[in-house]
Amino acid sequence: MACAALVLRALTTSSDRRTLAVRHLPGTMVAMAWSKNTSAGDPIVSHSGAVLSRPVAFRFALDLTAEQSQRCFMFAGARRLAYNHHLARVKKNLERRAKELDAGLGCDELTPSPSWSKVSFINEFNAYKTGRTKDSPVNADGTRGLAWREEVSADVFECASVDAAAALKNYRESATGARKGRRVGFPRFAAKHRDTPRFRLRSKCRPGETAPIRFVGARTLRVPKLGELRISGSGKKIARMIAAGRFHVYSASFTYSAGRWFVALTGVAAELHPARRSLKGRHPSTVGVDRGVKSLLVAADASGALVASFEEMNTLRCAEQRLKRANQALARTKPGSAGRKKAKARLARLHGEIARKRRHVTHEASLALARGTRRLALEDLHVAGMVRNRHLARSLSDAALGELGRQLTYKAAWYGTELVLVERFYPSSKTCSRCGSVKEQLSLSTRVYACEHCGLELDRDVNAAINLARWPGARAATASPKTAAA
Ligand SMILES: [Zn+2]
Incomplete structure (x- = not known):
């Protein structure tokens, strides 16, 4: 289950690596926010x-x-x-x-x-x-x-x-x-x-x-x-x-x-209890979060230090072989037969399992970031538009970008973390985080950012995360109530 294992490189020191063994039990309880605006009207006060x-x-x-x-x-x-x-x-x-x-x-x-x-x-x-x-x-x-x-x-x-x-x-x-x-x-x-x-x-x-x-x-x-x-x-x-x-x-x-x-x-x-909203012990400076295609997300601060990285979350691609076999098995069955019914159920279970894994990993990542930082800078991606692009669609849906943005938005509010939405057209991926020069082109398949001016070679997602943390508009834009995924 190597694909499902989530690697979290925690808080600046690379020696402090630990692997979170994520169990994907179907019964895992997940807390999530729902969108109904309850701020209108009086808040409910419980019997206690x-x-x-x-x-x-x-x-x-x-x-x-x-x-x-x-x-x-x-x-x-x-x-x-x-x-x-x-x-x-x-x-x-x-x-x-x-x-x-x-x-x-x-x-x-x-x-x-x-x-x-x-x-x-x-x-x-x-x-x-x-x-x-x-x-x-x-x-x-x-x-x-x-x-x-x-x-x-x-x-x-x-x-x-x-x-x-x-x-x-x-x-x-x-x-x-x-x-x-x-x-x-x-x-x-x-x-x-x-x-x-x-x-x-x-x-x-x-x-x-x-x-x-x-x-x-x-x-x-x-x-x-x-x-x-x-x-x-x-x-x-x-x-x-x-x-x-x-x-x-x-x-x-x-x-x-x-x-x-x-x-x-x-x-x-x-x-949440005030102690859980306390900013004490959290990462002191603004942390940029790049929601990558290859890795689920990379977080880095303005000084260039890697804060956390959640890698290889392509749960779909990993389960592709099993999905393929289940699909083939389904194709071999006769319409209306008991075998087809069984094969269909197996396929549905597999899809359900993948969705559960994806949800779990996304929750783990968003929780770790919301709890461990004081201020997050996140790209305001137009996810709906990107998923419509068919070539990108699979990887992007897999990484569940929109869902991640949504979770970070409400969890940041729960834990008192400030959330900055970086404007969509800020060239975070194309800018060199060392000398500031901006590339004309950077294809999605390029995984390493190589600068022609200063010779910097850095993982593209880390480079982008550093730039997001340094976004000049961050001071003006304070936490926006709108969701990052919209
Ligand atoms: Zn450079």
């Missing part, structure tokens, strides 16, 4: 008096019984049904209005368009599932509505309605120009063969009350209508945080990926 202002999500793999897993699939199917129901309803209305317009009807004569608000979507689906709308399904016994609705948590339908309303809002705002960025089309229907099985449940309660979604043991999560779910790994830390009023769960998002169910508990947490 802690101010909960830090949006966090904790993700666990689940060890479900066959019955629980089946139930989760049922919930996911219910979500898909509700989501598609809203899209179909809106689409039908839009098409009808377009036809009427073509037929020469005036604007006030058109079929009225239904409200696209979250609340009206929730109400509409409630009416639909209980048989109170014209298009409610009719059952064999003559009753109307969804016969199985009681078996699924009502929250699944509500969250799906909220999701559909949000997707349609993006579409409308993009069409009218109110939304920036790439054009958003009409939301795609959640097809069974394509959509990741997933659903969300909210944990509606005030801080301090008994939460509907809660830990009843270190490894047991209690969820309404699903019962007691066993998590892989330990939830002790989170359970303790909840009990102490330092974490409040908003919702639980369930996803099925690579043959396994996962749950992410999303909520708000208290700030």
Whole structure:
């Protein structure tokens, strides 16, 4: 597993090398930030008096019984049904209005368009599932509505309605120009063969009350209508945080990926303890971080000292052989056969394993940097644009640049580390870190920076990291709240 081993050259001295043996257990708990802006409005204060202002999500793999897993699939199917129901309803209305317009009807004569608000979507689906709308399904016994609705948590339908309303809002705002960025089309229907099985449940309660979604043991999560779910790994830390009023769960998002169910508990947490935000003992000067293609990242300071380097993170390339074999095995199977089903599952597991490894290494790297430095200078890469370039796409996605930038952004905020975003067109790679001369061209395949003027020969990523640490604009630009990955 040499490829997965992460080499961290810690804090300036090269003798202080240690290898972090990263275990890629599926049950590894990962804390991450989620993007909802909670700064608007009053912060939540927990029953213990802690101010909960830090949006966090904790993700666990689940060890479900066959019955629980089946139930989760049922919930996911219910979500898909509700989501598609809203899209179909809106689409039908839009098409009808377009036809009427073509037929020469005036604007006030058109079929009225239904409200696209979250609340009206929730109400509409409630009416639909209980048989109170014209298009409610009719059952064999003559009753109307969804016969199985009681078996699924009502929250699944509500969250799906909220999701559909949000997707349609993006579409409308993009069409009218109110939304920036790439054009958003009409939301795609959640097809069974394509959509990741997933659903969300909210944990509606005030801080301090008994939460509907809660830990009843270190490894047991209690969820309404699903019962007691066993998590892989330990939830002790989170359970303790909840009990102490330092974490409040908003919702639980369930996803099925690579043959396994996962749950992410999303909520708000208290700030880290001041001792963990202390800048004492951290690297004293600005540290430039170059997010390389070959290595995951290289960090160096303005004096030219290498601070940390996370190398050879090409997990995808490393697993390529195994992926290739799994793909070949799949190609040899007959369509519709049991063998194909098995080969497909194996391939999915492999992809899942790679994604997990990548996520883990990225988290380790971003955490080490956010905790070990006072000030980070990071290139403001236009990742979305780069990944569209097909030749670069694979390496770049592999290095998960955008994800790294995102993680560094929120972890820096957690640990009180200042983050400087270096403007995109600053030639950090092409500049010589010794004499300052700038090269016209530097191809991506050139791994060593060789200066024609002063004869400097240095690893290209280290050279770039040093330049980032020295970025002259750093003094003016203080930590920007926008994410580095945007
Ligand atoms: Zn030079």
